[in-house]
Structure formats: structure tokens, C-alpha cells
Amino acid sequence: MTSTALKRPVCILGLGLIGGSLLRDLAAADHPVFGYNRSPSGARAAAGEGFDAISDLEATLRRAADDNALIVLATPMPAIPGLLDAIAEFAPDCGFTDVVSVKAKVWQLVQERGMADRYVGGHPMAGTADSGWEASHTGLFRRAAWVITYDHAPDADQSWIDLWTEVVHLIITVGAEAIPARVDTHDAAVARVSHLVHVFAEVLAVVGDNGGALAQSLAASSFRDSTRVAGTQPALVQAMCETNADAVVAALDEALDMLHDARDTLAKPHPDLSALADAGYAARVRFEARHGARAESVSPVKISSRPLLRLHPGTEGWITQLRHAESLGGRIEIF
């Protein structure tokens, strides 16, 4: 199994929902893992449950350097520049990855610091509206898409290819599916299916709230589900949307065109919303068909609905294979 091929210890910076859940999963798989959390209370909470966690960044990174650990930056975007500087200072030879929901900006920060040859971008599509160590749990990443970027691949040496391979193993170890994508295609895709969803949820929550007690009393499951992610900490929503602003604006403009068309026809004496209703229905049916095996099966043996491509990193044509997987939204495995 490829999942046994994660060799280096893992050092996680940030023990919130994502970092904490990663720490739990790796520890549960008996893989050496230790972590840092900025707030001492979060680190104490993790340590109190028997995990190897402290709130001293320098000590954590010096240990990562000594152990040649794979470092995972598991904080929101605003903390990334400071962590990159700390890695450059205290763990200057360690390879690292991240879990930030926007990839072009992180890639830019990495390149500006001359750290491109030891960075592989990552983004697990998992999470809830809750955050913090208290929200973390094992199994969060099971069958989730976890994007792994490869913009550096054409310029890479063997040590980067080894690092990239190690990150794939990390992803598979926690039960996620490794989806290769370049930073720009990733950012455009998540603007559509995640960041725009957050913007819409905020707006719906406010419009519903403005309706007062009667509207709130009548709000049922459709309103609850569609506003769920408005419960995300505002600073996290800001960080993801503002950092991916260009792609979010593009998705928003597409949405605004449709909303204005809907508004225009509804303002007419004989409204006809069939174009939007038909298109939305067809799109949702395609989504359900694609995700059917994942979402609906009650069988304990779940089968991924994503196409699988096996590849050997660094061999002739592997970048072409990655592009192919990216265009399909496919998952990869290492042989």
C-alpha cells in the first residue's frame, strides 16, 4: 500500500479544525507527528489529550529541522507569511506543504522567499462551519478531495519530486484523495464551488434576518442548509475571498448576470423563469450523478466516483499525466 510510504515525521503548524484533525489522524495511524499552536490554550488542550503539541514556534521548527520532518502549515492565510519566515530561519532545509484554501497567493509568497524548491501546495476540501481544536476529529478527510499543486514540476529536481511524492502519501494516509491542480486552475475552481457559496450564504442569511421574526420562524431546512457556512468565522471567510478576489469576482459576475436576468423576467407582467430553473436543475442532476457513489451509498465499502490515475513521479510524461488528471478532476496514486 502506498499509504505506508510516508517516511518522514510530520510537523503541523496550527492545530485548528484542519491541523488538529490531521494530527489526530496521523497519530491514530501510528505515524510520528508533533504540532505547534500559537495559542497556549489550544496547545495545552491537544497535549492534555496525549498529543505532542506545544506553543513554542522556534522550538517546534528546530525539532522539525533535527528530525527532517515534513512541515504542514495549517493556519489561515494571514499567518502564512510569518510562518514562512520562521521556517526559513529555523528549519531552512525542511520541505513543507500547506492547507490554505487559496493557492496562487501562497505560491507567490513562497516564490518571493526563494523557497519554491521545497514547497508543495495543498488544499483539503474538508471542514465545517466550526473551527478550532475543539472541532477537530479523526476521519475528517476520509474520501475528501485534497488538492496537490504541481506548478513547480517542470523546474523540479529529484528532492522536490520526492517531497511531492511524500505529500501524496500524507494525503492518502489520512484517507483523502489527491487531486493534482495548478494554483490558478485550483483558485478558479474553488471560487465557484466554495468561495461563492460563502458569499451567497452570507447574503441569504442577512436577507432572511431582515425579514424579522415571521420570516425566521418560517425558515425551514432549505434556508438552514443554504446559510450553514455563514456560521464560519467572518475572518476566515474574508481571508479566503479577499485572497482569491480575482477568481471570486469572475464567478460573482457570472452569477450576477444570471440573477439580473431572473430579476428582469420576474419584474415583467408574465415572468418566465424557465431558463434558470431548467439550467439549475440540469446542473444539480449532473452534480448528483458525479457524486452519487460518495454521497448516497449506504454500503460500508464506499467507492470513489473520481477517476483514478496511477503515475510514477518524475518519469517521462508525468506532467502530462498530471494535466490529464487535473482536467478530469481525477485522483492519483503513486506506483
Place this chain on the structure above:
Amino acid sequence: MTSTALKRPVCILGLGLIGGSLLRDLAAADHPVFGYNRSPSGARAAAGEGFDAISDLEATLRRAADDNALIVLATPMPAIPGLLDAIAEFAPDCGFTDVVSVKAKVWQLVQERGMADRYVGGHPMAGTADSGWEASHTGLFRRAAWVITYDHAPDADQSWIDLWTEVVHLIITVGAEAIPARVDTHDAAVARVSHLVHVFAEVLAVVGDNGGALAQSLAASSFRDSTRVAGTQPALVQAMCETNADAVVAALDEALDMLHDARDTLAKPHPDLSALADAGYAARVRFEARHGARAESVSPVKISSRPLLRLHPGTEGWITQLRHAESLGGRIEIF
């Protein structure tokens, strides 16, 4: 208990998700109930499960007239005018209610036919993206809000007040909560928390689909939940939004203002989405606080989070009580 005070047999016209579930609940409560479904296959399916259902409208309504049944129009809006005409012809003395998600238009159709003194509007806030008899099940209405209109109350005689009381009993018999509202306030409220949700879901589904295979592969639970109601039959979405067009346009305009503000700041060199993110978060937190007892409790004894007002229909000040309940989104019981 008031729930035992439903005295007349109930005749349900339309055995889809709502009508079928109502038929099942009333039968399960041993209350006399029979139904009509336009498609013979739906009526046969219900009859095949032992329910009293046929596909002959005239025969059904003549029986309702003989039994002095309470008639429930359980079809989407497009079928309502024809059913009202049939009731006028074959069951000219029966009182009736409906379950359509828009109330002003139905009220207008009723008034045009001079049937105001035997009509009480209703709208159960229950349902899924699925439809048809196959989707119906017992318990659909448990703890759901079920709006009951009272625009006719100031002009009403005792027989209308008795009908109104009977409809409250019907609502409570199936475990729902009777929320009084006038047709215009109802329509404005559901435009915000239901119809706009449908429009947003259609748009999000299309924008996500336009992102192609990668975007669809990366779509996770937030996208799934926020586009769920795009799986509703397009004709149903059209019927509800087009029939409530004025109120949907008003809600949409409020939403468009916020979306354009978001778009404008995201297009700036230093975007600041804090106003929207903070407002959306605060609105969602208030929603969760209001709905907490309903949505989150795992106790088998669920406590409604809606304020309760007990009233005696027709007595001095009862319309003032209804207005008060409406302004609170409160539920009523009869004493």
C-alpha cells in the same frame, strides 16, 4: 387535547409529497380521509397501499359534499384555478384550505370566485427536493411551521370561524405548528427564506457546473447543501417564484445590493469583505439561536422554539391576538 377536535372527514386533492404525506398522517391518526390524484398511476399507488384514493375528481368532490368534508387543495399553483371551479360546481358548500407556497395569488383566485367565506389559506413549510406520492411519508410535518391565513377574519361569520378553527386542528393533528399570517406578510417572508433560496441554488448549481470536471470534483458539502433545492422540479420552482414575483424581486434587489457591494470591494486593490462577513455571521448566529431547540436537540422530547399564544377564535380581540402572533412568528393553539 385540541388535536382531537378535527371533526369533519378530510378530502385531499393531489397526492404528491405534501398531499400524500397528509393522507398518510391523517390515516395513521385514524381520522377519516380520502383523496384524489389526477394521474391514475399515483392514485393506484396510494390505493395499492390501502388508502382511499381515486383519480376521478367529480366523484371525489361529490363525496366531499355528501360527507361535508374539509377539502385540502394539495397541488402546485397551476392546478388551483381548475380545482376551485370544480369545487364550486361539485362541492359548493364545503370549506377548503390549500398548501400552496404563495398565498396572495390563491386568495385573489378565491375572491374572484366569491368563495372567500369558505376558504382558509395554508402553507406547510415542509418538503424536500423530491416530489410525488413516492416521496410522501408520515411525520413530514412534525414541528414544521404551517401558516394559516386570516385576511377574511374581520369580515367573517361564525361558519368561517368554525372552518378556520378546524384548519388549526388539522395542522395540529399532523404535528405541525399553526402560524397565523396575512397573505402579503406571508408572501414577503417566504420570498426571503424560501423562494430566494431556490433562485440562489439554481445560480450556484450552474456556476459550479460551468467550472467543469475539476470544480465539480472539488465541490464538497457546502456546495452540496447550498444547491440541494436546485434538484426541485423546475416547474415547481417556476410556479412559486413567478406567482410571488413582486416579493421575490424585492428580496432579490436587497440581495443584489449586497452582492454588488461585495463585488466592488473584491475588485479593489485592498478588498474588505468584513461588512458582509460580519453581518452574515451575526444573522446566522441569530437564526441558530432561534431554531436551536428544534434543530440541535437530541432529546426525544423536543420543545418548540416558537412562542405559543392560546386563543379562542371569534372572541373579542382575537384578530389583535393573531396580529401579535404573526409579528412574533408565533404558533397558536385553540382553547
